[in-house]
Amino acid sequence: MTSHNFQTLRGSVIAESRANTWAAAVEEWEVIGLEEDPTATGMCVCGNTGLRYLYTIRNSMTGQELSPIGSVCVEYFEVVELTESVSALRRLFDLRAAFIDRRTVTLTTDYFSRALLADLWEHGAFPDNDYNRGNGERDYQFLLDWFNSRSEPNTKERQKIWVLINKTIKPFVLADQRLS
Numbered sequence: 001m002t003s004h005n006f007q008t009l010r011g012s013v014i015a016e017s018r019a020n021t022w023a024a025a026v027e028e029w030e031v032i033g034l035e036e037d038p039t040a041t042g043m044c045v046c047g048n049t050g051l052r053y054l055y056t057i058r059n060s061m062t063g064q065e066l067s068p069i070g071s072v073c074v075e076y077f078e079v080v081e082l083t084e085s086v087s088a089l090r091r092l093f094d095l096r097a098a099f100i101d102r103r104t105v106t107l108t109t110d111y112f113s114r115a116l117l118a119d120l121w122e123h124g125a126f127p128d129n130d131y132n133r134g135n136g137e138r139d140y141q142f143l144l145d146w147f148n149s150r151s152e153p154n155t156k157e158r159q160k161i162w163v164l165i166n167k168t169i170k171p172f173v174l175a176d177q178r179l180s
């Protein structure tokens with residue numbers, strides 16, 4: 001098994017960053033996309049081959065992008081936001097696959113995580129509308145509370161969860177530009 005090459009990664013990242021030290025350069029990047037190569041033949045910017053999940057990262061100062069890059073190499077950055085973005089995007093990817101396969105998506109750890117719900121909220125998946133009295137954050141909070149809850153929702157709450165998953169989250173996820 002080949003491993004990711006930190007020195008090559010470091011060189012590529014610094015070359016596309018404004019800062020010229022690794023410690024400062026890593027702070028300039030964000031994760032902006034994920035696609036899957038089912039044949040797992042992708043090559044990471046570090047030279048490692050056999051990538052299946054191909055991430056794209058962008059430097060917010062220079063606008064430069066590095067792609068594809070593997071999750072292992074993004075984790076080398078040791079930036080909490082980047083590591084969280086990688087796992088949230090991966091969950092998002094699997095959630096989209098479930099919608100495409102027409103599986104019954106439930107508000108459980110099979111399909112969701114707190115980080116994924118937060119990611120959806122931050123990226124605008126819960127628009128303001130009449131049902132949430134002009135505040136989409138209510139919908140996000142409602143789902144988060146039920147995701148964390150050990151009690152059973154009543155019929156009305158169950159319906160609301162279903163509507164939010166299938167009429168709000170689903171169209172957002174299917175159209176999310178970060179997944180190609």
Ligand SMILES: [Zn+2]
Binds near residue numbers: 004044045070
């Ligand atoms: Zn790599």
